[in-house]
Amino acid sequence: MATKKILCMLSEWGYWGEELVGPLEVLDAKGYEVTFMTNKGKRPHALPPSMEVGFFDPPLAKVVTDEYYATKTRELDESTRLDNPVSLSDWFPERPYFNNPNFGRELENYFTERDKCWESLQKYDALLLPGGSGPIIDMANNQRLHDVILGFRHHDKLIAAECYSVTCLAFAREWTDRESIIWGRQVTGHALEYDYKDGTGFLGTDLNMGPPPYPLELILRDAVGPDGKYHGGVGRVRSTILDYPYLTGRSTQDSRLVGELMIEVLENGLRRYGW
Numbered sequence: 001m002a003t004k005k006i007l008c009m010l011s012e013w014g015y016w017g018e019e020l021v022g023p024l025e026v027l028d029a030k031g032y033e034v035t036f037m038t039n040k041g042k043r044p045h046a047l048p049p050s051m052e053v054g055f056f057d058p059p060l061a062k063v064v065t066d067e068y069y070a071t072k073t074r075e076l077d078e079s080t081r082l083d084n085p086v087s088l089s090d091w092f093p094e095r096p097y098f099n100n101p102n103f104g105r106e107l108e109n110y111f112t113e114r115d116k117c118w119e120s121l122q123k124y125d126a127l128l129l130p131g132g133s134g135p136i137i138d139m140a141n142n143q144r145l146h147d148v149i150l151g152f153r154h155h156d157k158l159i160a161a162e163c164y165s166v167t168c169l170a171f172a173r174e175w176t177d178r179e180s181i182i183w184g185r186q187v188t189g190h191a192l193e194y195d196y197k198d199g200t201g202f203l204g205t206d207l208n209m210g211p212p213p214y215p216l217e218l219i220l221r222d223a224v225g226p227d228g229k230y231h232g233g234v235g236r237v238r239s240t241i242l243d244y245p246y247l248t249g250r251s252t253q254d255s256r257l258v259g260e261l262m263i264e265v266l267e268n269g270l271r272r273y274g275w
Contacts, residue, residue, distance in 0.1 A: 004032045004266055007124045009145060009165075010044035010085070011134030014203030017050030017073025018065070019130040019162045022255025023262065025072070030263055035124070039138045039145075041087025045203055046077045047132050059194045064252055092117050092144040095175065118151040125266055127152045128258075131163025131251075133200050136213060139168055146172040153181055153245060158265050160247040160258055163190055167216055169246060170223035180223040186243040186275045187224060188250045190216040191232035231275060242273035 006027055010020065027034055038044050049055045051074045055065035076082065093113040096106035127148065129139065139145055149172040152159050161169055166189035169182050192215055200209045221230045232250070233239025239250035240257050244265065249258040264270040 023259030026259030
């Protein structure tokens with residue numbers, strides 16, 4: 001049987017360690033091949049708090065970085081494994097501006113090139129989008145990444161997103177109808193109760209945005225529409241929802257389970273979990 005191949009998009013502005021390490025360990029143990037990608041091809045790094053043993057999360061009122069995941073995250077961050085990621089900007093085309101003088105021809109070329117890129121996605125079995133604050137900057141409203149997501153959906157392949165990367169699913173939509181791909185679907189993501197009031201930062205900057213710049217729960221509630229459902233899982237340790245092809249995890253505690261469910265989907269055909 002051929003080795004399963006996973007494409008994993010990471011933010012260049014900092015990913016949360018456990019949200020990569022959790023599923024990655026499970027996929028590695030199964031022998032899956034994981035290819036890493038970033039927006040501009042820069043090497044990704046973990047957010048420092050996700051390598052800090054005993055980091056305390058005020059909204060959850062608990063320690064969210066234990067010794068195991070802090071150590072594993074640091075080991076991965078210091079290794080060469082994340083060197084030379086695929087550059088999304090070099091791979092997928094950029095959609096032209098509407099008021100460009102040759103918009104019609106440029107749009108035709110954009111769709112032609114995107115179709116070619118979609119064909120190149122066929123070698124992958126699933127897409128993985130770990131979270132953290134970094135994805136707010138270079139993943140959530142990234143048109144090229146939206147096109148990657150649409151390509152995986154086109155091929156009926158699994159799309160797994162964690163924490164703030166779930167926003168990418170809410171915003172991914174075709175240029176023509178502009179309806180969210182999760183309209184009518186079941187998803188989870190960071191709940192209002194667990195959002196920071198202060199301290200949202202990004203790798204390589206001194207910027208403290210205070211709270212996250214958008215309330216993910218409200219975005220997801222609107223994106224799924226009246227026939228879908230947002231699951232916050234408030235008060236529960238985990239909130240992990242599979243409504244194939246979308247697998248969403250609320251936060252760090254869901255990370256390993258996300259990896260385990262990816263395997264259940266790819267090996268055993270699981271199509272629903274958590275609702």
